Every structure is written in C-alpha cells, then in structure tokens.
Amino acid sequence: MTSTADIDAAASPRENTRFKDKKGETVISVSGLTPGAARYSRLFDVLVVAAVVTIFGGAIHLHVMLTVGDWDMYVDWKDRQYWPLVMPVSMIMFPAALQAIFWVNFRLPIGATVGATALLIATWIGRYANWWIWTGFPFTEGVPSQALAGALLMDMTLIVLRNSLFTSIIGGFAFGFVFWPSNYSALAPFYLPVEHQGMVASLADMIGYTFPRSNMPEYLRIIERGTLRTFGSSVSWVSAAFAGFICIFMHQLWWRLGLFASQATFLKNSDVVKSFMGIKSSVAS
Amino acid sequence: MSGDALPRMANVTVIKTFDIHCGLFAFTMVALTILYISARLYQQAFGFSMGLDANSPEFDRYWMTLFRIELPVLYGAGVLCWSYLFLTRDRSIETVTPETELRRYFYLTMWLVVYSFCIFWTGSFFADGDGVWHQTTLRDTPLTPSHIILFYATIPIYLFFGVGSFVYAMTRIPAFCRGVSLMHAIAVVGPFLILPNLGFNEWGHAYWLTEEIFSHPLHWGFVVLGWCALALAGVLMQIVERFRELIPLVFKQDAAGSPTDANPFRDAWEKCGPEAQRQRYKPTSVSGRRPISGKSK
Amino acid sequence: MLLKLIKFAAVCVAFIAGVSHAAAHGERAQEPYLRTRTVQFYDVHFSKTEVKVNERFELTGKFRLMQDWPDAVTPPDIVFVSSISPGPTIARIETYLNGWPARQSFARLELGRDYEFRMVLEGRTPGSSHIHPSISIKGSGPLVGPGQWVNISGEAHSFAFPIKTMTGLQIEDLQTFGLAHAVGWHLAWLAVAAAWLSFWLARPLILPRWLVLQKGREDLLISLRDTGAGIIVSAIVLVMVFGGYVRASAEYPYNVPLQSGLNRVAPLPASPAYAEIKVISATYDVPGRSMRLATQITNKGSEPLSIGELTTANIRFLNQSLPVAMANVDPSYPRDLIARTGLKLSSDTPINPGETREVRVEATDAVWELERLVSFLTDVDSKFGGLLLLYAPNGERVIAEMGGPIVPVFTELK
Incomplete structure (x- = not known):
C-alpha cells in the first residue's frame, strides 16, 4: 500500500513539471488517460470549444443587444455618461460566469477572454452581414465597443490571485474601469467637432444624422445630459469608476451563477419514462 | 454500432481505436450553414422589395407563403425526429456496454454542438439582422421579413436540436434516463421559452411601445431566457464525470497492454487504495466548494 | 469579394422572381386614429424625383398638429423631424423646422398649430427609393407624410460625404473616416486575446485537466510560468489601454461630447379662424x-x-x-x-x-x-x-x- 506522498513522488517532481510540461504530457499522464483515450479526449476538447464559441457568441451577443444594444449599435449613442457605464456592466455578466466555469472546474484562466472574444467576433459578423450588406449603413455608424481589454485583465487577475473574491474586487473593477479608455482610443476620431447648420456637432452626431434610421429618432438616444463638470471636466472617468464599482458586484454575482450552472445535478426521473427504456422501478430505486 | 467490437479488441496491444461516426454531424453542420445563408439571401432579395408593408399582396406572396410553409415543415420535422428518437430508443438501457455508452456521450456532445451552432445564428446573426430591419421600417405587424426568419424559422430549428439532444440523451444514455439532468433541461427549456415570450414582446409593442429601443425592459425576457445557455456547463460536468468512469473500462487494453505506456503516477494511484485516494481527492474550488458529483449515483 | 458574391446572388434571385417594389413602410399597420387625428401633412413637395448619386434634392411641406389629439397618443412634447426611407438610401444634409436647424429634437410643439419643414437630402444608393417625410413623437413613434418614389441613378461606390472639421481637418468621406483606426484597435485586442487563448487551448483541455484537478494536482495545471505569462499580458494590456488613451487624447485634443438637448421653435403664425x-x-x-x-x-x-x-x-x-x-x-x-x-x-x-x-x-x-x-x-x-x-x-x-x-x-x- 502506497501513501499519498508516494503518489506525489511518482508524479515526477513538481519543480520539473512546472517548467517542462509544455506539451501537457505530465497532465495526460497524471490524469490517467491512456494515449488512445487522450486522442478521444482531444476530439472532445474540439467539440467543447466549438460549442462554447458558438453558443456564447450567440447568447452573449443577444444579451448585450437586448440590455444595452443601442449604445453598441450606434456611434451617436456612445456618450460619456451612460455608454462607459452600462456597457461594461452588461458585458461582464457572461464572462464572469464563464470564468467561474472554466476556472473552478478546469483551472483554465480564459473564461472572460473567451466570452469577450466570442462577443466581438459575433458582433462584427452581424455588422458586416446585416448592417452593411443588407441595409447599407456605413460601418462608421455601427462601430461596436469591445470588452477584451477588461476581460484580459480579469483573467490575469484570476491567474495571479487565484481567488474569486479578489478577482471581483480587482479584476471586476478593472473590467468596468478600462472600458472607457480602451474604447476611447479606438473611437476618438468620431468626437472631432464640426459645424453644421450653425451648431456644433461631433462627427458621431453627424454620422447618425446623415444616414437616417427610420425608427430611431434623435430623441431616443439616452445620452449625457449632465450639468456638473467634475474633475476638471473629465466626466468620463467618473462614469468609468462607477462602472468599475458596479462590475465588482456583477462579477461576484455572475461568478456564483456560473458555479450554479456547472452543477451536475440529476433529478429523479419518472418510473414510467424509465420503464420505456427497460429500467424497472424497483431496480431504479 | 454498439460494443460488439469489444471482444474482438481483446488481444489488441496497441493504442485502442474506437469508432465515432462524425459523418452525420458534419453533414448537419454543412446543411444548416447552407440553410441559414439561404434564408439570409432570401431576406436580401425580398426584404426591401417585398417586405416593407405587411398589408400588400406581394408581402403575402413572398413572405406569408414562406411563413405558412416553414412553420409546419420545421415543427413537423422536429416532431418526426423526436418521435424517431423515442421509437428507436434503447429498450434495455442499463445493459449497454461501456464502449457504446461512451460513444453515445460523444454523440450527445455533437447534438449539443449543433444546438449551440443554431443558437449562434438565432441569438446573434438573425437577431442582429432584426435590429437593423427595425431601422428601415416603422413598427409593422409581428410578421416582418426579419421576424419570419428569426422567430418562426431559426427558433424551431434550434428547438429541433435542443429537444432532440434531450430526447437522445434520455432514450440512450443510462444516467440521463435514470435521472433528469437539471441543467440539460434548463438549457433546452430556457431558449424554448423565448418563443412564448414573443407574446409578451408583441403585446408590449402593440399597445404601448411604438419605438424600437433595444435595451428596453420589454426585451429582457429574451435576455433572461438566453442566460440558460450557461446551463450547458452542468451538462458538460455530467459528461466528464461519466467519462472518468467509462474511459478506464473502454481503454483498459491500452493501459494493460502497452509496454511503452509507463505511467508511474497511475500505478501509484491504483496501488495506494481507496483511503489514500480519498485523502488526495480534496476540494478544488477557489471558493472552497467541494467538487460537484452526480447526485443520482 | 464576399460582398459582391452575396449581392450578385441576391440580384439573381430577385431577377428570376421578377421583383417589383413595395411603397409603404409599415404605416398601414398604424391605427386609423393615429393617422387621421394627429399630424396632417399638406403642401408636401419633392423638388426632384430623379437624382444622381451625390445629387441633392429638397423635401418641403407643412403639417398641422390636430387639436383633437387622441388620448392614446403621447402629446408632441418631444418631436423629431425626419424622413423614412428603405435604409439609408439617401443622405440627410440639412433639416429645418420653421427655419430652425432640426438636427436635434424639438420640445413642446403646440396643438392646433402649423409647422413648416424643409429637408435637404442627397441620393446615396442607386435604385428606386420610397421616401416619406415623418414627424416622430416620443412615445408615439414616427407619423409619416406622403411617400414618393425617388429614382437614384449612378454608382453606389461613387457616393462620398466630405466634411471639414472645426479643427481644419478635411475628411474625404464620413462613411469611412476613422474606421481603419477603430478596426485596427479591435484587431490588436483580438490578437492579444488570441495569443492568450492559444497559450491555453494548445494544452490538454477539458477532461485531463478536470481529472488532474480531481486528483489534487492543481500545480500541474497552473505553473509559475503561466502566472508569469499572466503578469506580462497584464502589463501589455495596461500599456495598450493607457498608452492608447494618452495617444488618442494627444492626437485629438479638441474633441467634443455628443450634442444633445431640445430646441424650441415657435409655430407658424396662426391663420385667422375664418x-x-x-x-x-x-x-x-x-x-x-x-x-x-x-x-x-x-x-x-x-x-x-x-x-x-x-x-x-x-x-x-x-x-x-x-x-x-x-x-x-x-x-x-x-x-x-x-x-x-x-x-x-x-x-x-x-x-x-x-x-x-x-x-x-x-x-x-x-x-x-x-x-x-x-x-x-x-x-x-x-x-x-x-x-x-x-x-x-x-x-x-x-x-x-x-x-x-x-x-x-x-x-x-x-
């Protein structure tokens, strides 16, 4: 009879595996999978990756579209008060749950990045195939936001701290906070000022005005109406910080939802249904 | 296609092969891709030209005809498929060989991949198309070139595969027959409920919401039901937990027969006995949660 | 190329089916009281019905806000003057309500009074477009005026919308300006994400990792090297985020926020109630x-x-x-x-x-x-x-x- 120490010793010294297990041989070996089983396990990996990318591309895009989609769909909704606030709060939900699923069960620090990547790719496919090819809206009108910067930081926080609470506090905050600067870098040209009909407008306003949307009148925009010029007029940073604050709680909430979703719970099935498949009730009980 | 091959494999000492047929899976994926792209091309051709006014005769000809065809065909195909799966069920599910059971787990995974693929086209691609369509027309009737594809074609298609995966699992996989997988049920029922939730959506639009704000709470029913996609994680856990038990049985010749497959850890693990194994089988969650295991075992 | 193929396929399908065009945008689904007792358009005039791509035309007219406004319709407290078209087949150059610029919405129009609109539009997408003037009222949606076919001739790709910014920058085309910049950033982020994901996806994934974790060997799954990689990626991300922001702020120092707020306009002088x-x-x-x-x-x-x-x-x-x-x-x-x-x-x-x-x-x-x-x-x-x-x-x-x-x-x- 061997002890647990022997198991550890047999699994080759930790110092070695930490740096040399590039191809994952040790992981396969320790997992107990034979080379044949490992091959099928890889097929299973491929299927899981395909499912994850497609279902979360669909589900996250739907989620974002119907919670904060207007801010994402139109360049002239990307204001300083609401856009940096509502977008990350919505965008963090699925990535946080995916983080929990992938980390807790598989120790993969990629959940948030997977979610944000699937979302961005799905969004661009839609913009191209629908907004441009179908109805001919220029890309500039529908240029989306991205959450990759925040998602990457969240995954990095997780791998370094390895703790869901601190990932919420630091990673979740970072997710919300960096949304504004990381997207502003990409969209800054759209805020150049122009004069139109004797009034000031940003290029984004002009794009939304020039290419008419029949069912999106100007007044529908829920955009900045603030009056207080705080922190030397850097109002966006206040929104970013507020978004970070809310994202802390959102992350923890959705982390737990991810844990809940990964329960392998079976409820008792009806004896009648089981009997169709040849399971006698006495056997089943 | 079952474990009949097992005895013949008994003397094999090289890496075990294990047949999984991906042909139907690949065919389905290709066929669905063609179907979805065709639907989109139909929208491109007749969306603006025939679809702007639901009261016009050309709308009736090009769009309502499609609507009248697709509803019975797609739901009919679903009912046929689910009935076929049920009628060809495994009538002695508990005596299934490990090899067959493992293979069926792979096929269940393929069902779920196709289901996920359909969710992408519905939740992202065509839903996004619906968003843009609302910018080209006033609020029309519930039947528009966008809704006729999104709500009445792509939703029945994902129901086909969602419910199909559920029936497949229940009629062929012992664990999914003995117990109802809670998360599998949620992952199928949630997106299914998007269809009846349309009633709420159209009610709101008919009576008090005449303008299209996507982020309006009226649409959040779809959102909450979309969250159910997360529940596939639970199904994944159920699959891997069963894999842990099945794989050593199916690939045991591999382990026993291959001299090159030296695995000191596994040997040590197997020798150490249940008590020591239990000690090493410790909680793994960062939040202190114990590893989850199937409760029906 | 893909775009051309899809468009070609669509044109083929349309040609085979013998397509004609619909002349409404869903307004017939609106209840009669919404259309007969709210906004009455009159004197609507299209300056041209045949235009080339990039050629301008005017859509002018007046409307009366009916005194007997239905209860079910929100009063015209917030109003936007717009046009309805099948997608952005036209570009909107200027719009006016009673001579006031109408890029933004108006507050509190008066019932029983008349207003005059003028829209300067420009052909964008070749083909026949059915164009309506419309008055959107918050809470009630767009109420449309009479629609007319406008034939737009020319090549779609020849459309451009040049504009000069207040900082002196001459923009060639509003449809494409800034796009490469935004897409470049998105690709950069995707590249970092792809690198991070491949770093993990290349390893044994689901089943082996779960089994190893069940055996308590987390140390085999996340090594010091991985943590180090995480710290390096964090540093790259932070440099990209804040470096990019500082650079964008330096490059575009005179940016303005989105313009919002309501304008107020007086109605046309009331005609004597003869x-x-x-x-x-x-x-x-x-x-x-x-x-x-x-x-x-x-x-x-x-x-x-x-x-x-x-x-x-x-x-x-x-x-x-x-x-x-x-x-x-x-x-x-x-x-x-x-x-x-x-x-x-x-x-x-x-x-x-x-x-x-x-x-x-x-x-x-x-x-x-x-x-x-x-x-x-x-x-x-x-x-x-x-x-x-x-x-x-x-x-x-x-x-x-x-x-x-x-x-x-x-x-x-x-």
Missing part, C-alpha cells in the same frame, strides 16, 4: 367605401369661401369643380394618394361671409381600404379627423380642422 366646422354626423359606408359627413360650416371671414379639399392621413379628396383646389395639387404629390372620384358636396356654391350652411360631404374611394383607414370595427376610439381646405375668390386658402365620432355602416345605404 371657417368653423361642426360635424353633425359622420358615417363610413363599409361596402361602398364612402365616408359621408353632415357638416355645419360657418364663414366668419370677409370673403366667400368654397370647399376645395378634404385631406386626412395624406389622402386627398379634391373638389374637382374648383380650379383653385386642383391647382393646389403639386405635380410631385403621389398620385395613389389622390382619390379619383374626388369630393362630392351637397352644395357647391361659395359660403358667404357670416353665413352658416349645412353641407353634406362625401368622400368615396377604395383608397380608404387600401390604406387600411377604416378598421373602425376594431378601433377603441372610433373618431376621425381631417383638414378641410377652403378657398376665397382671391385664392386665399383657409385650413380648418374637422373631426368627431364616426359610425360604420355595414349594410348598403339607400
């Missing part, structure tokens, strides 16, 4: 497709008045025996919205100043059905509304509101 109309009874003959009104008209002005036109929901019933009324029809006005049979009156002589006369008015045409304006059976508020246009001998036009309850008649009237 004519007062009281609807005594109104019926709609369903099988005969005829609206019959018994009205009492009082001329309070100093000139005799002749009834020239009844207009509601953009449909015009003209008194064909009154030349001045016929001359008031703009050649660009859509013919399908002008009733062929015109307006029939029980008394066609001018109403003298001070006189009160009972006049029976009959407006018969299949257009009631076509425009779905007669669904009184399903309507919760069975009232109608419209404008009656009366003319003095000197050509002066008096616009009077009329409206009231209407009773559908389902059997043929004798």
